[in-house]
Amino acid sequence: MIMTLGGALLFSLFVSLSVTGQMPQTSPQGGVKKAEFVLPQKHESRLTSAGQRGQALYEFYCYLCHGKSGNADDFNSYSLTTPPAKFADAALMATLSDTQIQTVIKGGGPALSLSPQMPTWGGVLTDKQVDDVIAFIRTLSKKTQ
Numbered sequence: 056m057i058m059t060l061g062g063a064l065l066f067s068l069f070v071s072l073s074v075t076g077q078m079p080q081t082s083p084q085g086g087v088k089k090a091e092f093v094l095p096q097k098h099e100s101r102l103t104s105a106g107q108r109g110q111a112l113y114e115f116y117c118y119l120c121h122g123k124s125g126n127a128d129d130f131n132s133y134s135l136t137t138p139p140a141k142f143a144d145a146a147l148m149a150t151l152s153d154t155q156i157q158t159v160i161k162g163g164g165p166a167l168s169l170s171p172q173m174p175t176w177g178g179v180l181t182d183k184q185v186d187d188v189i190a191f192i193r194t195l196s197k198k199t200q
């Protein structure tokens with residue numbers, strides 16, 4: 056079989072794509088160099104194991120109202136007449152004790168004379184899961200990036 060130059064180039068492109076999964080980049084020296092990417096540091100990597108468990112629960116039960124990063128900006132945040140608490144707000148979080156947060160999570164908004172639009176999670180989450188969620192919520196106002 057006779058390979059044309061174009062065919063040979065396409066073939067080597069195919070090989071390098073299937074080997075590296077990335078488009079090859081030509082280095083200034085003319086050789087083919089694998090592209091290097093620096094992945095941004097993930098927030099998860101700084102979480103304790105309680106925080107990681109809490110994050111999974113938060114991203115299942117809470118984020119749609121309170122926002123993935125605690126800014127009350129997700130798809131259900133704006134359909135409520137009472138704006139959900141912003142856990143990214145360090146000034147707000149400083150006023151809330153863990154006991155207060157536990158009370159409102161387990162008993163819902165009315166347990167602290169807040170809006171019933173904050174649901175009751177006492178029958179859904181165990182006490183340990185509530186503590187895990189609190190460990191995660193606390194990290195949202197401490198993000199440095």
Ligand code: HEC
Nearest residue numbers: 116117120137138139140156159160164169170172173188
């Ligand atoms: C259906 C929307 C919705 C969901 C889901 C939801 N919340 Fe809320 N939450 C609210 C609203 C609205 C408020 C504000 C109540 C108020 O200020 O009167 C609130 C308030 C709170 C507060 C009280 C903050 C304060 O100012 O005292 C905490 C803590 C809280 N939510 C935690 C959670 C956790 C943890 C979850 C998930 C397990 C969750 N919420 C899920 C709507 C929601």
